[in-house]
Amino acid sequence: LGRTGGSGRVCAAGRGFPGPRLPRVPAALMGPLRRSRTLRFGLPMLLLIVGGSFGLREFAQVRYDVQKVKRKMDPALEAQLKKKNKDKITLESEYQKLQEPNSDWINVRGPRPWEDSKAVQDQQRKIQIGNSIK
Numbered sequence: 001l002g003r004t005g006g007s008g009r010v011c012a013a014g015r016g017f018p019g020p021r022l023p024r025v026p027a028a029l030m031g032p033l034r035r036s037r038t039l040r041f042g043l044p045m046l047l048l049i050v051g052g053s054f055g056l057r058e059f060a061q062v063r064y065d066v067q068k069v070k071r072k073m074d075p076a077l078e079a080q081l082k083k084k085n086k087d088k089i090t091l092e093s094e095y096q097k098l099q100e101p102n103s104d105w106i107n108v109r110g111p112r113p114w115e116d117s118k119a120v121q122d123q124q125r126k127i128q129i130g131n132s133i134k
Contacts, residue, residue, distance in 0.1 A: 106128070
């Protein structure tokens with residue numbers, strides 16, 4: 001094969017690695033570690049979960065950064081929006097409008113299922129005409 005360069009290890013190109021040797025793990029330790037279900041299945045799963053959370057955070061940050069860039073508006077349009085927000089409708093103002101009496105509203109009862117609808121409508125018209133004369 002290739003020259004070892006004194007380290008005893010050979011790379012694919014045939015040149016030896018000039019760095020120091022890495023310590024070898026004893027076979028007595030590696031056997032049980034390779035058979036461990038926790039290391040074979042649990043450790044990769046844990047790495048996927050933790051790594052996925054970091055990756056998801058980065059992708060979400062890109063989304064918000066893009067929205068920030070898109071939100072930059074024309075100053076004239078921004079001034080119009082600020083002006084419109086000053087005349088903002090609040091819940092309290094709408095409630096006050098509902099509290100004011102509305103004189104053109106009339107409570108008209110519909111017919112019951114057992115009543116004749118024509119007779120009830122005629123009765124409602126008579127009551128309405130009587131109220132408008134007064």
